[in-house]
Amino acid sequence: MTDIKICGLSTSETMDAALAAGATHVGLVHFAPSPRHVSLADASRLRAMARGKAKTVLLLVNAEIDVTAAAIEAVKPDVIQFHGSETPEWCELVRKQMGLEVWKALGVRDLPTLEKSVRYLGKVDRILFDAPATALPGGNGTSFDWSVLTGFDHQIPWGLAGGLTPANVAGAITQTGADLVDTSSGVEIAPGVKDVDLITQFCETALGA
């Protein structure tokens, strides 16, 4: 069965919807320029709702070490997702020092980008293949050409992100064989405004694929 991450949750109502619909992972964005940014206090409150029901993924972008440590200490996520230009060495350091699951997002343009992921082998728990950064490092609602994934020798568990919606997620799973699908703007009615019905539809469709 494919794991499902609903990213960029910021309200109790939409967190409840994601948990009720069967999301395996819920994402909290702590990155001030994002319309989905949540404070550490709000992230901690939302994290408590998910405890024991889904894994909480805290998302940071090129954060300094003190900010990273403070965020992990405050929110106590199950997973930290790095969505900037964090190096394999940085990911490994955080994974060892903080003792939690570490994911690295990579914006995919072509096969060489996929090949870059191998540098993270043994240093992260999952690679998230996303569309390349545009206005924001992620959460832009754009897809990449999934055909580059065909035949690639994945050495690290991976997930698929970028422009996934209730309408295309089943096809994405069938085409790519992703172990995890991740959506943010595909379940929104405006940037940062999640919709309960779209969250439910996305999860139902992904679970049925």
Ligand SMILES: O=C(O)c1ccccc1NCC(=O)[C@H](O)[C@H](O)COP(=O)(O)O
């Ligand atoms: O969601 C954001 O606002 C965001 C901001 C900065 C870095 C990453 C961000 N999101 C990361 C995610 O994991 C998204 O779910 C992923 O990029 C897919 O987004 P979308 O194409 O909107 O479904």
